Amino acid sequence: MASLINLKDFNDLSVVNNLLSECMCSDEERVNAEITTYLEDNSRGLYGRFLNDELVGLIGVIHGSIGEVELKHISIKQDYRGKGIGRRMIHEYVQAKNIVKMKAETDKDAVGFYNKLGFTIMSLGEKYPGVERFECIFLL
Structure with missing residues (x-):
């Protein structure tokens, strides 16, 4: 890296x-x-x-x-x-470490970021009162 x-x-x-x-x-x-x-x-x-x-x-x-x-x-x-710094960091890490699956959990504000990178997005529902959370999975 x-x-x-x-x-x-x-x-x-x-x-x-x-x-x-x-x-x-x-x-x-x-x-x-x-x-x-x-x-x-x-x-x-x-x-x-x-x-x-x-x-x-x-x-x-x-x-x-x-x-x-x-x-x-x-x-x-x-x-x-x-x-594009976040995108480049993720791509660099994935390549350097030979990652085939990356997952993340996020809120509504960051879902677009993960979606643009090609992550599959799934709602986890309201994990905390009034806060919807999302699981984001990237498979290579």
Whole structure:
């Protein structure tokens, strides 16, 4: 993965924390716990995209069986959204790791993103009060 950097080795976790908090919509304690899980759990991967030495995007994954992965988090810095960075990160990861199946769960706001990438979308219904969730699956 030439362009994606393994964030488990990245020194400035505050930058990672800020970007991850944008997609988690959670308090600082929960975001810190999630970063700790990524750092300590070998079944998880956390990768970032840098432009001009600035972390502009990240993806967090949970490795399943061989060739399968769950996309747990994806976040692009506000100023860089809509420029194809998320799409490129996913495609790079899929190619580099020989992924044949990727799944993700999301809300109504991000369904269009996954649909444009060729994911199959299925409603999970109202998983939380007033919040419809969707399962997105990409098969190669």
